[in-house]
Amino acid sequence: MGYWAAETEVFLRVCAILFLVLTACLVAMATQTKLIMYTYARKATFRDLNALPVLVYIDGVVAGYNLLQLSRCSVSAYCKREIQCPLLKNLSWVHFLLDQVAVYTVFATTVAATQASLLAVTGSKAMQWMKLCNRYTRFCIQIGGALLCGYAASVVLVLMSFLSVYNLFRRYSPTKFLQLKSKQ
Secondary structure (H helix, E strand, O other), X not given: OOHHHHHHHHHHHHHHHHHHHHHHHHHHOOOEEEEEOOOEEEEEOHHHOOHHHHHHHHHHHHHHHHHHHHHHHHHHHHHOOOOOOHHHHHHHHHHHHHXXXXXXXXXXXXXXXXXXXXXXXXXXXXXXXXXXXXXXXXXXXXXXXXXHHHHHHXXXXXXXXXXXXXXXXXXXXXXXXOOEOOOX
């Protein structure tokens, strides 16, 4: 991996970790309490929508995965060269596949959380779900900001996936199908 690619990977992984942790923290800490009928207090939390706890867990797991990958690629960037080990060359496929899984799961959970949050904004008369965001506006704004951070994390993870594809296929010969380049 070139020095520029290692530095870029470190930067993208740090950005992804920051966006993922920010998303998880904003969702997990979003609460608002309203007094209903002068005596009953109703508290809105992220557990009220089933998709939001899943978003917190998935973002936490993917942030942990990126932290592990960050330690690997920061060593490469610090040494200004790739670590030469036969096992690490074979792990390029594993890194590529895990990066793909991370992108798709983060994007899918963010979209699912957005869909569930949309029901909280608009409600559904057919299912007898009332609007929540007209009562819990601060809660809904915080969840909306968290979802924007989740989409930003998805974009950063897509860029990371592009770099993972580059790191994988640069090892292969351009003229021979799926054969590694010869050592020169």
